[in-house]
Amino acid sequence: MSDLEDLRQNRLSIITHSPEQTREIGSIIGGLAHPGELLLLVGDLGTGKTCLVQGIAWGMGLSTYASSPSFVLAREYPGNINLYHIDLYRLSNLEEITDLGIDDYLYGEGVCVVEWAEKAMTLFPQEHLLIELEHMAENERKLRFQAKGQRCTELINQVKKRWNSQ
Numbered sequence: 001m002s003d004l005e006d007l008r009q010n011r012l013s014i015i016t017h018s019p020e021q022t023r024e025i026g027s028i029i030g031g032l033a034h035p036g037e038l039l040l041l042v043g044d045l046g047t048g049k050t051c052l053v054q055g056i057a058w059g060m061g062l063s064t065y066a067s068s069p070s071f072v073l074a075r076e077y078p079g080n081i082n083l084y085h086i087d088l089y090r091l092s093n094l095e096e097i098t099d100l101g102i103d104d105y106l107y108g109e110g111v112c113v114v115e116w117a118e119k120a121m122t123l124f125p126q127e128h129l130l131i132e133l134e135h136m137a138e139n140e141r142k143l144r145f146q147a148k149g150q151r152c153t154e155l156i157n158q159v160k161k162r163w164n165s166q
Ligand SMILES: Nc1ncnc2c1ncn2[C@@H]1O[C@H](COP(=O)(O)OP(=O)(O)OP(=O)(O)O)[C@@H](O)[C@H]1O
Pocket: 016, 017, 018, 019, 020, 021, 022, 043, 044, 045, 046, 047, 048, 049, 050, 051, 052, 068, 089, 115, 138, 139, 140, 141
């Protein structure tokens, strides 16, 4: 496979025009994600990370999903596949992550989603789906997906097909 094809295969860039659309792409991802998937969310305040996670939870069939963990760093939602939602916004140093026992989430059987992943990039496994969110206009967000590893590349290709066919 040429580098160019490789590049096309493991990346996806979309613009959403409402929170509902961001939840929609999240829901597609949640419906396709496998146990052990790691999704790293990178983006400023209010770019739609939590909105995306809400969609992921819905796509995984988790109706119990409420909102951002806000005062806790991690929250676990049990389901057919568990969802681990980690929000590192309030993290002040990397040692706190060790106290959190983050490896149980990162290497666990559930789908693990990390908001503010840029705060701890060095700690994450090589294989993950990186999702960068950018504020374009009041209701417009750019979501750039980059798959690291074979499994995430397959996931992103399936998401791409589903998104383009709707
Ligand atoms: N296209 C869009 N996608 C997602 N959110 C949008 C969009 N357009 C507007 N919004 C609004 O932007 C805000 C996104 O909030 P959200 O909590 O998901 O962001 P966040 O990245 O998790 O922020 P934080 O860094 O504070 O956790 C919401 O108020 C939502 O209604």
